[in-house]
Amino acid sequence: MSIDRSIAPQPGPPRPYHFPHVERRTLANGLRVLVAENHNAPLVSMRVLVRAGADHDTKELAGLASLTADLLDEGAGDRDAIQLAEAIGLLGAALGTGADWDASYISLDVLSRNVEPAIAICADVTRRPLFPADGLERARTERLMELIQQRDEASSIAAKRFSKLIYGEGAYGNTIGGNTETVERIAADDVVAYYRAHYRPNNVSIVIGGDIEASRAIALIESAFGDWEPAEDRERPVVTPREHAESRIYLIDRPTAVQSEIRIGHIGVPRATEDYFALSVMNALLGGVFNSRINLNLRERHGYTYGARSSFVFRRQPGPFVVSAPVRNEVTRESVTEVLSELRRIRTGDVEMGELEDTKNYMIGVFPATVQSSSDVAGRLLDMELYGLPVEYFDRYRENIAAIGKEEVERVAKKYIDPDRVIIVIVGNAAQVREPLATLGLPVHELDIEGRPIA
Amino acid sequence: MKKRRHATGLLQPSAVILHPLCYIRRAMLNLHDYRLGNGLRVVLNEDHSAPLVAINIWYHVGSKNEPRGRTGFAHLFEHMLFSGSEHVGNNEHFRYVQSVGGVLNGTTFFDRTNYYETMPSNYLALALWLESDRMGFFVPALTQEKLDIQREVVKEERRQRYDNVPYGTAFERLLNLAYDEDYSYNWPTIGSMEDLGNASLDDVRDFFTTWYRPDNATLTLVGDFNPDEAKQLIEQYFGDIKPGGSFPPFTLERRPLGGERRETFASPVQLPRVYRLYHLPKMGTPEWIHADLLTTLLAGDKASRLEKALVMEKQIATDVAAYVLPTEATGMLMLQATAQEGVDIAEVEATIDAELARIASGGISSDELTRAMNRAEIEYAHQLENYDTRADLIGMMSTYFNDPKRIDHWLDAYRAATIDDLANIARKFLVPDNRVTSLFVPEAA
Numbered sequence: 001m002s003i004d005r006s007i008a009p010q011p012g013p014p015r016p017y018h019f020p021h022v023e024r025r026t027l028a029n030g031l032r033v034l035v036a037e038n039h040n041a042p043l044v045s046m047r048v049l050v051r052a053g054a055d056h057d058t059k060e061l062a063g064l065a066s067l068t069a070d071l072l073d074e075g076a077g078d079r080d081a082i083q084l085a086e087a088i089g090l091l092g093a094a095l096g097t098g099a100d101w102d103a104s105y106i107s108l109d110v111l112s113r114n115v116e117p118a119i120a121i122c123a124d125v126t127r128r129p130l131f132p133a134d135g136l137e138r139a140r141t142e143r144l145m146e147l148i149q150q151r152d153e154a155s156s157i158a159a160k161r162f163s164k165l166i167y168g169e170g171a172y173g174n175t176i177g178g179n180t181e182t183v184e185r186i187a188a189d190d191v192v193a194y195y196r197a198h199y200r201p202n203n204v205s206i207v208i209g210g211d212i213e214a215s216r217a218i219a220l221i222e223s224a225f226g227d228w229e230p231a232e233d234r235e236r237p238v239v240t241p242r243e244h245a246e247s248r249i250y251l252i253d254r255p256t257a258v259q260s261e262i263r264i265g266h267i268g269v270p271r272a273t274e275d276y277f278a279l280s281v282m283n284a285l286l287g288g289v290f291n292s293r294i295n296l297n298l299r300e301r302h303g304y305t306y307g308a309r310s311s312f313v314f315r316r317q318p319g320p321f322v323v324s325a326p327v328r329n330e331v332t333r334e335s336v337t338e339v340l341s342e343l344r345r346i347r348t349g350d351v352e353m354g355e356l357e358d359t360k361n362y363m364i365g366v367f368p369a370t371v372q373s374s375s376d377v378a379g380r381l382l383d384m385e386l387y388g389l390p391v392e393y394f395d396r397y398r399e400n401i402a403a404i405g406k407e408e409v410e411r412v413a414k415k416y417i418d419p420d421r422v423i424i425v426i427v428g429n430a431a432q433v434r435e436p437l438a439t440l441g442l443p444v445h446e447l448d449i450e451g452r453p454i455a
Numbered sequence: 456m457k458k459r460r461h462a463t464g465l466l467q468p469s470a471v472i473l474h475p476l477c478y479i480r481r482a483m484l485n486l487h488d489y490r491l492g493n494g495l496r497v498v499l500n501e502d503h504s505a506p507l508v509a510i511n512i513w514y515h516v517g518s519k520n521e522p523r524g525r526t527g528f529a530h531l532f533e534h535m536l537f538s539g540s541e542h543v544g545n546n547e548h549f550r551y552v553q554s555v556g557g558v559l560n561g562t563t564f565f566d567r568t569n570y571y572e573t574m575p576s577n578y579l580a581l582a583l584w585l586e587s588d589r590m591g592f593f594v595p596a597l598t599q600e601k602l603d604i605q606r607e608v609v610k611e612e613r614r615q616r617y618d619n620v621p622y623g624t625a626f627e628r629l630l631n632l633a634y635d636e637d638y639s640y641n642w643p644t645i646g647s648m649e650d651l652g653n654a655s656l657d658d659v660r661d662f663f664t665t666w667y668r669p670d671n672a673t674l675t676l677v678g679d680f681n682p683d684e685a686k687q688l689i690e691q692y693f694g695d696i697k698p699g700g701s702f703p704p705f706t707l708e709r710r711p712l713g714g715e716r717r718e719t720f721a722s723p724v725q726l727p728r729v730y731r732l733y734h735l736p737k738m739g740t741p742e743w744i745h746a747d748l749l750t751t752l753l754a755g756d757k758a759s760r761l762e763k764a765l766v767m768e769k770q771i772a773t774d775v776a777a778y779v780l781p782t783e784a785t786g787m788l789m790l791q792a793t794a795q796e797g798v799d800i801a802e803v804e805a806t807i808d809a810e811l812a813r814i815a816s817g818g819i820s821s822d823e824l825t826r827a828m829n830r831a832e833i834e835y836a837h838q839l840e841n842y843d844t845r846a847d848l849i850g851m852m853s854t855y856f857n858d859p860k861r862i863d864h865w866l867d868a869y870r871a872a873t874i875d876d877l878a879n880i881a882r883k884f885l886v887p888d889n890r891v892t893s894l895f896v897p898e899a900a
Contacts, residue, residue, distance in 0.1 A: 009580035015506035041840035085758035089826030145773040303607025358554035365556010
């Protein structure tokens with residue numbers, strides 16, 4: 001049985017794919033419920049989405065949203081923190097809480113046979129947190145220790161400095177976890193005030209993916225959350241990006257560094273942009289996947305890095321556009337030059353049909369593999385609720401990608417990437433990279449790891 | 456998070472399978488397990504719930520097979536296997552897979568190297584063509600330039616994941632302490648910069664010829680395919696690849712530690728952290744499985760023993776982790792805890808030892824055991840949920856235990872575990888003479 005190995009085999013006919021059917025319901029108190037069944041495994045994934053996150057944190061109380069979320073499972077209903085963990089463990093469940101920029105979350109993954117008692121515990125954590133004083137002090141100390149440890153993490157330093165430089169003082173300008181001063185300042189009253197303002201049913205969606213009938217899931221949520229009293233709506237703070245007239249380099253010295261952590265970019269666009277699909281295709285081609293221009297250039301052509309990538313970070317309000325790469329000290333300047341040249345090149349209209357088709361086919365083909373598990377499905381439902389996407393959105397995702405043409409890609413590259421007004425953050429060995437960077441012809445500012453200028 | 460990644464990989468997001476357990480709904484996976492004439496083991500698991508197919512190959516070779524002076528080579532080799540073969544150009548492997556919507560990666564660990572892709576199911580033949588071309592026709596495509604580039608990429612991987620991050624070399628230091636140089640778990644899969652620099656094209660050819668052959672591999676397919684068609688395609692693409700000759704002799708014998716080995720290492724970190732490695736019997740033995748359950752009881756949530764004692768009650772540590780490693784030659788239990796600022800790391804160690812002593816004397820409740828079993832069960836259900844992780848689990852069962860169908864019975868030993876079984880692990884293995892300890896402490900300012 002001999003075959004001709006010199007020719008790649010042709011595919012068979014494509015098999016049909018549909019995103020699971022999504023059942024939606026809004027309870028009388030305004031709480032929204034979305035369910036998508038997925039019976040591949042005896043698991044249920046549930047996510048409680050509270051539509052307020054670190055975007056509501058003030059500069060003085062940065063870290064409040066995430067600390068509030070951390071405290072939800074420090075005691076709730078009639079159980080203390082350890083009793084909660086014990087009860088969850090006995091059900092074969094995992095419960096987590098947290099906050100990001102736009103929202104706070106309670107997540108529950110549970111063996112489907114125990115879904116009912118697990119939802120009851122999840123309702124306690126969401127609706128009846130105790131916020132005990134010793135829990136706050138413990139969580140505060142833990143957070144302060146995390147912040148201390150981040151001082152030695154180059155990627156963390158780079159991310160924080162980049163974010164602060166492009167967002168300045170407004171929403172998204174803090175860090176989600178706050179800083180030492182603000183975390184020490186947060187009082188129990190602040191936590192309770194944040195919770196009361198935002199954790200209310202008309203500001204909450206509950207999404208469920210997995211091994212449960214939609215009607216039963218909705219009934220369980222109705223029974224555990226239906227009598228939660230609504231409250232008045234709040235306005236959301238607005239992002240105020242900084243304007244930069246020219247590109248600038250910010251260098252943060254880490255004398256022990258054997259690599260430079262590079263971040264290059266500027267402010268991007270909100271998730272709800274009408275150019276979402278065109279931007280996603282353009283970014284995938286530029287630096288979003290392994291075979292993208294930036295990674296092939298820095299990794300496979302030059303061997304500068306283990307991996308380089310670009311991303312438009314999509315949030316409710318404009319998230320950053322950022323290229324990131326850890327590279328060895330000796331090639332820091334060369335890496336910056338290569339990235340900038342790729343940012344310029346994508347705007348010149350040289351996108352080839354072959355790379356465009358490859359990129360689109362990747363995004364279309366890979367989609368079903370990204371929504372196999374119950375938690376994957378729940379994650380997509382979260383996106384729908386957080387960004388206001390229509391119910392058929394993910395079922396039509398692939399055809400929307402397919403419709404993007406070369407002109408669209410080039411148009412959004414020109415519109416949303418500006419290589420002449422980028423912030424370049426480099427966390428690395430200043431003694432080794434300072435002089436080479438100075439030859440790039442861009443102003444270089446040196447900062448300490450907290451962002452204070454060094455004379 | 457309980458799990459830690461110690462394997463090296465081609466790409467950053469590489470998962471290592473640590474915790475196989477039971478599966479509830481499908482009591483049996485209905486695997487079809489057979490061999491080709493050249494010795495390639497094939498395992499098929501048909502499942503049409505998504506229009507995808509996972510293709511996964513485990514080669515039974517890892518960093519423990521590296522020759523002296525070539526640490527890191529098995530992993531560097533894994534990178535080379537993505538750089539093209541006789542009928543597939545440089546970087547074309549990636550392009551073929553990604554341009555149709557496939558995802559792919561490879562990882563290397565002490566005992567094995569795996570290569571895998573998840574494809575839209577109508578591209579099964581393409582994946583088999585690619586995998587068979589690099590199994591059978593890799594050497595003609597080798598060039599010095601490709602080796603030089605991948606060598607640099609791997610060095611960057613080492614810098615990024617080991618040398619440029621706080622505590623990044625902890626695992627390496629523990630292995631150095633735990634094993635003598637003649638025992639090839641003595642170094643991590645990433646290897647040393649010096650040895651990476653010395654790797655030559657001849658090394659690549661020799662390694663390929665010795666280890667990359669059908670009679671040293673398991674090919675697993677999970678997903679949306681017709682088994683008869685798949686078998687025919689596999690025969691077409693892999694059937695004519697020649698098996699290798701005899702394998703080089705390989706024995707490992709671990710000498711006893713002769714008492715605890717301990718070091719204190721000053722480095723750029725802010726908080727002191729204790730790392731311990733306890734020797735265990737190898738993966739799959741009853742003791743290893745009991746130790747796996749015990750680590751779940753020790754760390755992972757607020758009610759777990761060490762987290763409760765160190766983080767919740769005494770509040771002397773910020774985090775704690777415990778886990779066993781999926782290793783074939785001998786087993787390891789890893790334990791770590793970070794001291795809070797201003798706390799003496801000795802107090803953290805003393806508290807850990809006091810908890811281990813309580814466990815050794817039988818102080819485990821039946822609720823604790825139930826919770827540990829539940830956690831193992833849910834983690835296992837998650838692993839079987841997706842085709843790619845399920846295929847990887849099958850490859851592991853085949854490679855380490857010569858029995859892919861062990862996946863159907865793996866849970867039995869977990870379910871049969873008793874409180875005394877777990878106490879016995881603490882008594883017998885979690886003792887000072889059986890461990891090595893590395894204390895990471897901040898450098899003097």
